[in-house]
Amino acid sequence: MSKLDSSQEQYLLSAIKQDNEEAFSLIFQSYYVDLVLFGGNFIKNEQVCEDIVQSIFLKLWNERKNIQIETSLKSFLLRSVRNSCLDEFRHLEVVRQYEENYKDSVLDCYDTENYILYSDLHDHLHNALQQIPDLYREAFELNRFEGLKYREIAEKLNVSERTVEVRVSKTLELLRKQLKDFFILLLSIGIP
Incomplete structure (x- = not known):
């Protein structure tokens, strides 16, 4: 060597x-x-x-x-x-x-026949949110889309934190029912 x-x-x-x-x-x-x-x-x-x-x-x-x-x-x-x-x-x-x-x-x-595009999910989520009462939807959107904490939402809407928590939970429950076919994708965007 x-x-x-x-x-x-x-x-x-x-x-x-x-x-x-x-x-x-x-x-x-x-x-x-x-x-x-x-x-x-x-x-x-x-x-x-x-x-x-x-x-x-x-x-x-x-x-x-x-x-x-x-x-x-x-x-x-x-x-x-x-x-x-x-x-x-x-x-x-x-x-x-x-x-x-x-x-x-x-x-x-990835079954190409049944693959759901993110834009399709977004459209379904938008349509489902439109069917939810405004009080619930507003608290949910402030939390999930604008990233506000329950305390901040409560101050903004002039309600208690517990009320915000109930509204967000109720919205999630309604969305789960309306979007049950998209459950796995919803988990990826933070909607359990």
């Missing part, structure tokens, strides 16, 4: 612990290409392998003051690449599995 022997590795490791960038550069130049090629045994994507090796060297530099290498530097770097590649491989497998499951659930979930 490299022409560095164990005494050279020890010398260079001691030097990088003293912030010697030239020593680090020599380690990098000695091992980089071989480590990328080694990573290719696990992951067949050169860019990913390069990223992994660069991350390992970055970690080596960042942790240079405290790093303890019990084996040779070469063995340490090879083990680091192997472990990182296996972690990446497992990560890619999880991502692939998630994408597969997500794709299946999205395809199952």
Whole structure:
């Protein structure tokens, strides 16, 4: 892999612990290409392998003051690449599995014949609100669409907070009945 022997590795490791960038550069130049090629045994994507090796060297530099290498530097770097590649491989497998499951659930979930557009829901909600008595609708709209708290609505309408709470609850109850076919979508806009 490299022409560095164990005494050279020890010398260079001691030097990088003293912030010697030239020593680090020599380690990098000695091992980089071989480590990328080694990573290719696990992951067949050169860019990913390069990223992994660069991350390992970055970690080596960042942790240079405290790093303890019990084996040779070469063995340490090879083990680091192997472990990182296996972690990446497992990560890619999880991502692939998630994408597969997500794709299946999205395809199952979005029946194009029965898909309800947000604008359709908005129209149904607007029509349903028009059928609710003004006192109830006003308190509901101030709370849900303008974001006012019950106390603020009570002050604005010159009623008690309890009255506002009752009006909003009654409106929700009426909307649930009128829009029962849209229940899941209503949850997404905060109408339980």
